[in-house]
Amino acid sequence: MIDLTGRRVVVTGGSRGIGAACCRLFAKSGAAVLVQYMASDTKALATLQELRRISDAPHAAFRCDVTDPDQVCKLFDAAEARWGGIDCLINNAGVWVHDPLAQLRPERLQATLSVNVVGAFLAARCAIPLLMGSPDASIINISSTAGQRGEAFYSAYAASKGALISATKSWSSELAPQIRVNAVAPGWVDTDMTSDALSGEQREAVIASIPLHRVATPEDVAGPVVFLASSLARHITGEILNVNGGSVLVG
Numbered sequence: 001m002i003d004l005t006g007r008r009v010v011v012t013g014g015s016r017g018i019g020a021a022c023c024r025l026f027a028k029s030g031a032a033v034l035v036q037y038m039a040s041d042t043k044a045l046a047t048l049q050e051l052r053r054i055s056d057a058p059h060a061a062f063r064c065d066v067t068d069p070d071q072v073c074k075l076f077d078a079a080e081a082r083w084g085g086i087d088c089l090i091n092n093a094g095v096w097v098h099d100p101l102a103q104l105r106p107e108r109l110q111a112t113l114s115v116n117v118v119g120a121f122l123a124a125r126c127a128i129p130l131l132m133g134s135p136d137a138s139i140i141n142i143s144s145t146a147g148q149r150g151e152a153f154y155s156a157y158a159a160s161k162g163a164l165i166s167a168t169k170s171w172s173s174e175l176a177p178q179i180r181v182n183a184v185a186p187g188w189v190d191t192d193m194t195s196d197a198l199s200g201e202q203r204e205a206v207i208a209s210i211p212l213h214r215v216a217t218p219e220d221v222a223g224p225v226v227f228l229a230s231s232l233a234r235h236i237t238g239e240i241l242n243v244n245g246g247s248v249l250v251g
């Protein structure tokens with residue numbers, strides 16, 4: 001088991017799905033976790049209660065919209081007030097919106113880019129001063145196979161996840177040697193985000209397209225995230241780690 005005792009981690013979109021699984025695994029590894037969420041009060045509270053059952057570390061939850069610069073600053077003010085600094089930021093909050101190009105709705109395009117890209121930039125900007133005091137600071141961006149190969153009818157989403165890959169590579173050089181920056185690029189994962197798309201016959205077609213013949217669980221993604229945050233990965237920066245069952249073989 002990876003030991004992150006004493007580490008302090010902010011997870012955006014920690015109320016549900018992949019973010020909540022990351023929160024649980026960080027807590028099991030000994031870290032203190034700040035669960036950021038936007039609308040799911042009940043789920044965020046349930047996640048926080050789970051973390052408190054897992055360990056006595058000073059876990060907390062904070063409600064904010066990652067697209068709002070002032071709210072994001074307050075999130076990191078809260079982390080600083082509680083912990084004095086942080087060791088890791090997981091940029092996980094995201095939305096997946098069906099928006100065919102021919103019927104493009106500019107407000108949907110804007111909303112996708114605001115959460116998935118601008119939100120990650122705003123969080124990273126505010127996190128930097130708090131990360132600087134850490135002996136092994138890192139930022140991990142949750143990208144997607146869509147950002148590597150594109151995704152028909154979800155091109156705004158694919159573009160946003162491609163932007164996170166290039167941001168990861170840019171930030172890894174810009175913030176070295178103090179802060180490592182990596183990305184995880186999941187393929188299909190069973191969460192609220194994909195529950196409709198992965199129902200019925202479509203699910204079988206998806207499974208058939210994945211060499212490992214399974215859809216990932218949120219825990220399948222959390223493991224690689226926690227690895228990248230740990231000192232086992234201390235010489236890894238600028239990496240895009242595929243967690244997709246072999247469906248997209250690019251870095």
Ligand SMILES: NC(=O)c1ccc[n+]([C@@H]2O[C@H](COP(=O)([O-])OP(=O)(O)OC[C@H]3O[C@@H](n4cnc5c(N)ncnc54)[C@H](OP(=O)(O)O)[C@@H]3O)[C@@H](O)[C@H]2O)c1
Pocket residue numbers: 012013014015016017018019036037038039040041043064065066067092093094095096115142143144145185186187188189190191192193194
């Ligand atoms: N599921 C997949 O197959 C898959 C594949 C590849 C990549 N990903 C990526 O993995 C990440 C997590 O996905 P998921 O499947 O776990 O999604 P999910 O279950 O739909 O959860 C999305 C999370 O993002 C938060 N969020 C959304 N808009 C926000 C905003 N404006 N400000 C703050 N938080 C916001 C939500 O908070 P509330 O609950 O409070 O609204 C929720 O915690 C996303 O970046 C997604 O693109 C997912």
